[in-house]
Amino acid sequence: MILRLIQKEFILELRRKAVISGISLYLVSIIFICYLTFSLRQNSINEATWSALYWLSVLFANVNGIAKSFIGEKKGLLIYYYSIASPQAIILSKIIYNVVLSLALALAGFLLFSIFIDNPLQDQELFILTLLLSSFGFSACLSLISAIASKTNNSNVLMAVLSFPVIIALLLMSIKITKNALDGLARSESQDELLNLFAINCIMVALAYLLFPYIWRS
Amino acid sequence: MKTWIKIAAIALLLYVHIGGMLFEVPRLNILNETIRALYFHVPMWFGMVLLFLISVYYAILYLRNPTSKFDIRSVEYANVGLTFGILGMITGMLWANYTWGTPWHGDPKQNGAAIALLVYLAYFILRGSIQNEEQKARLSAVYNIFAFAAMIPLIFIIPRLTSSMHPGSGGNPGFNMYDLDSKMRLVFYPAVIGWFLAGVWIALLRIKVRELEEQIMDFENE
Known part of the structure; x- marks a missing residue:
């Protein structure tokens, strides 16, 4: 059932391309605005600013992207799901689908940041691992x-207001690991934070x- | 209502106010006499966390057995907890102004506490924007549990990982720094219990008012 629901999410998403292209454009716009407002290239920003900008862009893109998972749905469609699937199957399928979406956003954001702004990371693998964990x-x-x-x-409005305080713990942990990855510290330095991030995810x-x-x- | 709560709260707080102002305290650099703020600032946070915990407890009870009784309790404990949090913030900022130099220092614990307040402010906005009473109670109970569980790592774990100007984190000594002569404990523990009981008392009064209002509504509807 879960697999079928995930399959349905992907088919629907690919069929109406407006949503996914909207979110992609949103991410591109944010990053381009960051680039223009700092008018980078002449004097490259320092690492702390890089990670702050990166995580802010990804956070906003995520909030807007994942908000669609229930907010946009029609009433009738929700009642249909209710009648055919258990709530556990629905939330799990939504979570798994959104992990893919969120990871895609984070990676796309990383790519765009590397192109437009800079890629000051010294430990790429650790950063990608952080992206994977935080997307969960x-x-x-x-x-x-x-x-x-x-x-x-x-x-x-409520989507933003309700989610920001809850997500800050996650965001702080990710930023801390990002800092370690930026400085290229030994992996063992970030072990505690990675475990914490994992625990928060669980x-x-x-x-x-x-x-759910x-x-x-109701 | 339980009479012993009122008596205990009054007695303890009376003792805390007199003892907190008059008893001898250790002389420490920078802190000096402001150390007495410990009796009023720290119990606010203890009280806040305990009151939110009670609120979450009633939220869980509500989800298991949806009656408005549990919803009212959950909301009112959250309300009083929020008040305690705001008072803790104000007392902390006053204290910080005299010891650290500025009211807002970006200390991890301070930020964590501010976020905890944001969570419960969002909780009340959520309640305000749903019309249906039953749905309001259910959704806010879900958010209450979810936000509380996400908040715990914030208040208790993160300040311990990073350096903080609060005692007990980042290698700073814990409470032992204060109670070298352990005289302060004689006032501090009663202060924590006293303020907490006062919070429960306020919450109980508000619950009583809400329940009476609901009864009046029922009478009018009949």
Whole structure:
């Protein structure tokens, strides 16, 4: 069931290209604005600014991208899902689909940053691993919050307001590892942070899995 | 309502105010007499976390058994917890102004606390933007549990990983720095319990008011 739902997500997403191209353009615009406002190239930004800009762009692109997972859906479609699948299958399929989306956004953002701005990373593999881990957390947390926000009147504002405080723990951990990767420290230095990031991910996925059925019932 | 809570809260807080102002405290550099703020600032955070914990407990009870009784309790404990958090923030900023030089220092614990407040402010905005009572209660209970679980690593773990100006983190000595003569403990522990009981008392009063309002609404509807 989960596999079929994930398959459906991908087919739907590829069929209506407006959403995915919209988010891609959003990411490109953010990064281009960063590039223009700093008018880089002449004097390249320092590493701390690089990681701050990178994570901000990725965070906003993620919030906007994953918000679509429940907010955009039509009422009738949701009732149809309700009748054919268990809530656990739905949230898991959404989380897995959003992990792919979030990872794609993060990697695309990384590529664009390397082209437009700079790539000051000294430890690329560690950074990619961080992106992978953080995309799990982003996806679990934002999927659940998108489900909550979709039931309210001003869902787009609430999506941001509700998700930012929750996601900060994840973001701080990722930024800390990014800093280590930027400085090219030994891998063992980042082990604690990676474990923490992993633990936060586990908490978020478990909570989303447990709590989603209560939102879904209405 | 339980009478012993009121009596205990009044007695303890009276003792804390008198003892906190008059008892001898260790002389430490920079801190000097401001160390007395410990009796009022730190219990606010203890109180906040405990009250939020009670709020989450009732949120879980609500999800298992949806009755408005649990929802009212969950909201009111969160409300009082938020008040405690804001008071803790103000007292902390005052204290920081005299010891660290500026009210806002970007200290990890300070930031963590600010984010904890943001979570519960978002919680109240969420409640404000849903019309349906039952849906409001259910969604806010879900958010309450989710946000609390995500907040714990923030307040308790991250400040311990990075260096902080608060004691007990980044290699700084913990409470032992304060109670060299352990006289401060005699006031500090009663202060924590006293403020917490006062918070529970306020919450209980508010719950009572809310429940009476609901009863009046029911009468009018009949």
